[in-house]
Amino acid sequence: MTIWQTIILAAIAVFALKLAGYLVPPALVEKPTPARIANLLTVALLAALIVVQTVGGQQGLVLDARVPALIVAAGLLAIRAPFIVVVAAAAVVAALIRLWT
Amino acid sequence: MSDAAVTERRAAIRASFAVGLAVAAYGVSFGALSVASGLDIWQTCFLSLIMFSGGSQFAVIGILATGGAAAGGAAIASGALLGTRNALYALRVAPFIGGPWPKKVLAAHWTIDETTAVSTAQKTLVGQRAGFWWTGAIIYIGWNLTTLIGALIGDLLGDVSQYGLDAAAAAAFLGLLWPRLRQLQPVVVAIGAAVVAAVLIPFVPAGIPVLAAAVVAVVVGLTNWLGRRP
Known part of the structure; x- marks a missing residue:
């Protein structure tokens, strides 16, 4: 995995977790x-x-x-x-x- | 807006500045450490702009620093695990973040330790909203500007700065951990996690000791060992 792939995937994961808190009851x-x-x-x-x-x-x-x-x-x-x-x-x-x- | 609401709003904004400026300042250390870890200036700024969660950012660059691009999987997992608390913060602030979806998406992006702390400390809805958005805006702008400054400084200093930057990274993690050690349970988890990581370092690839230490948190959390009973 390249550095770019790593940081893009990690950033998506961190954002998804933040957004999840607004979606889940x-x-x-x-x-x-x-x-x-x-x-x-x-x-x-x-x-x-x-x-x-x-x-x-x-x-x-x-x-x-x-x-x-x-x-x-x-x-x-x-x-x-x-x-x-x-x-x-x-x-x-x-x-x-x-x-x- | 009534007089009381104006006062509440002002108090919240004051708190936002106090917290926001203090936190934004340590973007310099992130920027410098990130460049020393092998990321370029663009990658460093990408993390502050898009990931925007201090603990996760330090974790990702810390693991990339020791394991290089080969430790990518462990870096992603550690960053994500450290970001799980943001989901819980979102649950706490979501009730007072109104408005259409684009606004909620921006709020999600800004849901971090500091925005949650400042907003939930306010007593009224006006104060909570002002606290959240002002803290978010101050930290987002400040954190990204100081990240860029730190990255430029790190890039400029090059190898010379590396003599102490690994120790600075450890101190940064300690600074993030320190305020969380007020009760017995987290102290025990911290010691347990540290021991697990230290024992595994000689035997497993970079990044894995950190992930293995997460098991300590899950076990103690599930059993609530040494915790306060509800």
Whole structure:
């Protein structure tokens, strides 16, 4: 699959899900279980993406400058720093560690 | 419009600007990361214009970054799974989005975390509608402009910026996850999903660890383990 095919199909899927909420009668889906699963899906996927992005490598797990960068990001989030500051700080920490090691 | 309605509307629009401008600003990080993940500027802007759902967009580029075009299937599946919550948001906002179908289609396109949060926080119909449309418009314009800026910056910096951009992507996901960890159940799901992903990384192709982690959410969600009883 090419990058274009991937992003077009993914965009269609995401839009179809949004539109589905306007087409389906609310009583059918507004039960607690589907709502709970959808919320937890978001949590699970984001947590897995963090792991893949932090310790994923070409061959298995890799511990490198990304780990301290993520710890700094978590610390900044804990003191309620803005999103853009957190993202930029992580990039700078990782870049500096790679520069010095 | 009565005085009270005007006041409600103004309050909703103020909330829209506060949320909208803050969120639109991080389009820069999406744009830069997307280019670093191997997408070109057009593809990056396509995602913000047509997909328009931050979590799904970051997921798609994150998986393409590690697995390349070969991980396309996993990228689509992850983006779609992260987009399922938008369907639930649509159910909540649909009752106060009136009007003909073209308007509903635009509303669907703009049904995301922030428009739902701002609109459902308003007490009156006037406020809810104003909150939804203003937040949607501010974020749509802002997110796409800042995506383009980020993509241009990423393109300009090229390889130099890649030294820290992978860590920035992880931090972006953490920033999206953080506000969702206020109760025990989501925290347990997050830890479980992280463990599943970490264990699978050495053994399966890129993208699959993320999809496998979704099973944790489905199992805990179905059984409502550690959840509050209705």
